[in-house]
Amino acid sequence: MASHIVLVTLACVALSSSAAADLRVRCNPDATASALMGDALRHDMSRHGHARFAARELASTDATISAPTRNDGPEYLMNLSIGTPPVAFPAIIDTGSNVIMAQCAPCGGFDTAPLYNPSSSSTFSDRPCDSSLRVGFCDAADGGAANDTTPGCPCTRNQTYAEGWAFFTMAMETFTFGSTSGDDQEVPVAGMAFGCVNDSSGGWGSASGMVGLGRGNLSLVKQLGASRFSYCLTAFHDGNSTSTLRMGPSAAIDDTSAQSTPFVPNPNLGTLSTHYYLNLTGISVGDKSLSIPADAFSLSADGSSGGLIIDSGWTTTTLVDVAYQQVRAEIVSLVTLPPIDEPQAGLELCFNASQESTSTMTDMTFHFDGEDMVLPAESYMYLSSGSEWCLRMNNASAEDGSVLGNYQQQNIHFLFDLDNEMLSFAPADCSTI
Incomplete structure (x- = not known):
């Protein structure tokens, strides 16, 4: 950004x-x-x-x-x-x-x-x-x-x-x-x-x-x-x-369950924008839809700030603070363990936990224009050295905007269709593709 x-x-x-x-x-x-x-x-x-x-x-x-x-x-x-x-x-x-x-x-x-x-x-x-x-x-x-x-x-x-x-x-x-x-x-x-x-x-x-x-x-x-x-x-x-x-032409997703969402053009730079912007409309944890303002992930009118991009070279997903705080609060309520005062460097929310205590976390869902990207617990929680269990997300300012990082992209097959300005995706065992 x-x-x-x-x-x-x-x-x-x-x-x-x-x-x-x-x-x-x-x-x-x-x-x-x-x-x-x-x-x-x-x-x-x-x-x-x-x-x-x-x-x-x-x-x-x-x-x-x-x-x-x-x-x-x-x-x-x-x-x-x-x-x-x-x-x-x-x-x-x-x-x-x-x-x-x-x-x-x-x-x-x-x-x-x-x-x-x-x-x-x-x-x-x-x-x-x-x-x-x-x-x-x-x-x-x-x-x-x-x-x-x-x-x-x-x-x-x-x-x-x-x-x-x-x-x-x-x-x-x-x-x-x-x-x-x-x-x-x-x-x-x-x-x-x-x-x-x-x-x-x-x-x-x-x-x-x-x-x-x-x-x-x-x-x-x-x-x-x-x-x-x-x-x-x-x-x-x-x-x-x-x-x-x-x-090239034969790049494809051979999965009938694949979903597609349009890229959002940058209102200032149009197709010359570096990034691939997506219209993230909301986030759910389990069956609970989080109370995130409708415009939290919107680009600014001049295209200079805000929005959400998909970035394979960025590790940890960042969410604008108003959205991140909702996600953080929900994770804290589900884990029922006290957060660590000094979490692992680079992350903001970690717990003392064993491998056994990580198995009951629910899915998290990113909602894109009616299409749902489902993230299992292992795609948003991170177990470090068997003792620190961390939310692999951080907060960002509204000006910086949000980034869908590669940790959240694991085991999802993505197709970037630039002729039709669409991103298609489907869950997959990527080691077989």
Whole structure:
């Protein structure tokens, strides 16, 4: 969300575009670990301009690409490859951002993930400021002129967050995906725009980068020209099972019980909004409908605040405070155990409880325009180390709005239909999909 961004600075610095080996890199191996680049890592990058790259029009063919996915702590990763020759590229799945980013060597020392080395790839190239990037994307820096068209001036970006920052160079590269044709065919896609991360205040754990699936022109979705994509996030505490993300015409939910709800257009940004907004009309716990104001989850008139988005790169669902307090009060009444005075870091409501005491919690239901997303207890309560039982939700200000995070998305099959502006969903054992 916009309020998580402290500062965005766009820069064009004089680097050589003739060879990947000349790429200037600033490293910080002593930076703190992946917590700095967790929930607050990547939101609202699209509000400051996009590159205009020709989409590859998956929709015009029968091609559907695929990538295996799995849980990795607070994130979910998809596996693909980058460069020529291709190297493994496990990346965070992020419907809340617009840019593909890769951690580039020689930066390192704080992650366990394989690093992509642009100097070892024959298909890497910098993206200069005067290319098809929209005017305003590359601003003045290091004494240069705004939107500098000097040859050898790649476009760079410095993204600053409440908990950290990342500096990257816009570049082009070949990415390789799986195919759904059934013959284990690999699908290389040349000329994909991405951010080569040269420096950051933290890392992504075992992820080599991040794949933005938002609405902006730099997202994987838009660069491939895909009209639909689907994913199914396996159980949050199961790091061994896998599922499959599909992008293209054959992405679908084969379940007659699937429900569909329309995306809500941002009244200010329209289809250029980064995020996928949903019309959450209410929340029930068991058979009890909570007393939440009808407009609690509405976007503001100018589209700058409020609303609810679905975000696979955000772990813990956040609800505007007026809704969160209703959910919290109901959970407290059902658990009948005293809340812990100092709950687990990052969460606001925890109890001392054993595994046995967690088995009687009822379902929670999110109501979307008459369609119901049912969350079993394991999708909204979190048992930590066998002793702290926590509500895996937090509160947010009305300005920030609400986020449906990946913890609540586990074991639900989602289909994003962008032609019809609909989100379809059905409960599933995602390890079988």
